[in-house]
Amino acid sequence: MPALRQTPIALALLALAVGGSGCASGDSAGASLRLPSAKGVPRSATSHVVVVVLENRELSDVIANRAAPYLNSLARRGALATRYFAIDHPSLPNYLALTGGRTFGVTTDCTGCRVSGPNLVDQLTSAGASWKVYMEDLPAPCSTVTSAGGYSLKHNPFLYYRGLRADPSRCRSVVPATELGGDLRAGRLADFSWISPNLCHDGHDCSLRTSDRFLRQLVPPLLAALGPHGFLAVLWDEGTSDAGCCRLASGGRVPAILLGPDVRAGGRLAVRVDHYSALRTIEDAFGLAHLANAACACTASLDGLFRTPPRGLPGRPPAHAPARRPTGARSR
Secondary structure, eight states: OOOOOOOHHHHHHHHHHHOTTOSTTGGGHHHHHTOOOGGGSOOOSSOOEEEEEEOSOOHHHHTTOTTOHHHHHHHHHSEEETTEEOOSSSHHHHHHHHHHSSOTTOOSOOSSOOBOSOOHHHHHHHTTOOEEEEETTOSSTTOOOSEETTEEGGGOGGGGBHHHHTOHHHHTTEEETTHHHHHHHTTOOOSEEEEEOOTTTTSSSSOHHHHHHHHHHHHHHHHHHSOSSOEEEEEESOOSSOOOBTTTBOSOEEOEEEESTTBOTTEEEOSOEEHHHHHHHHHHHHTOOOOGGGGSTTOOOSGGGBSSOOOSOTTOOOTTSOOOOOOOOOOO
16 A cells, blocks of 8 residues: 655644644633633632643743734733743653752653652642642543543653652542633632643644633633632743753743732743742742752742732641741752
8 A cells, every 4th residue: 555645634634543632622622621701700718829831932932922912911911020941851850840849850751750759739738728730631530641632641740749649639639620610610729729731732732822722711710710819820841942040940931921919910020030939939828848949049939020929828837837947959
């Protein structure tokens, strides 16, 4: 049988045949999650922190790009860190840095590797704060598959932590993103939420325009659920360059957009910051000790993006609790 000519049509048919994360359905993404409108979300008396992580764009790829009108409107409405850097390449080390304060020596997108050490959700659990991780296209809570549809394990750092993966009572909080709509409607958003879109909607396999349209449906109900002092962070895991800063970062200069009631509208932060800065800011909001490189003197926080930096959010340890010494690891 003669080989199939690699024409654009043939390649498109091949992509449809093998499934994958394909971009064809990208523009209907919000509908697939059955998200409510902002008006359909009960207002919260408590504050919530939400992190959404997108993929593989430099600051210059996103800001002022006509393909991303909604993202640029968020940067104007909220605040933008203009010198924010990813830690390394490829994806996984950055996801571990955001959640554990270090890369644990991981230098690839390995699927069979596991890491041991304290992480953000360990801290939140110990402090009595609730948390939930929403992974788009994850087949079931705590599923250990490496890929499914547009889901990829390398974008789910939580299941790399041995302690969390082995604890069913906590692992069940790593769920398919289809649960997000119901949680928003019921007013039961956790104190801390993490959202990883699938490989198309996060921009890994699809266009920036597709991510922009997805965010247009995802962000409004999240903003409505933040409460009086919560915030939403829209981050990118890595850029396409080796630009870096702060002794520990060399993964590209990426956008970092924050939104919330206490965020400086139209604010810009020119201080050099990185993923460890984002972790440090979240820990400060919940009154937690700084993990590993988030405790480094070289790590500035994102406080400059707020009119009033968030402190004492739900889950903060009681005032009488003994302070925990931060872990000051300096390795990447």
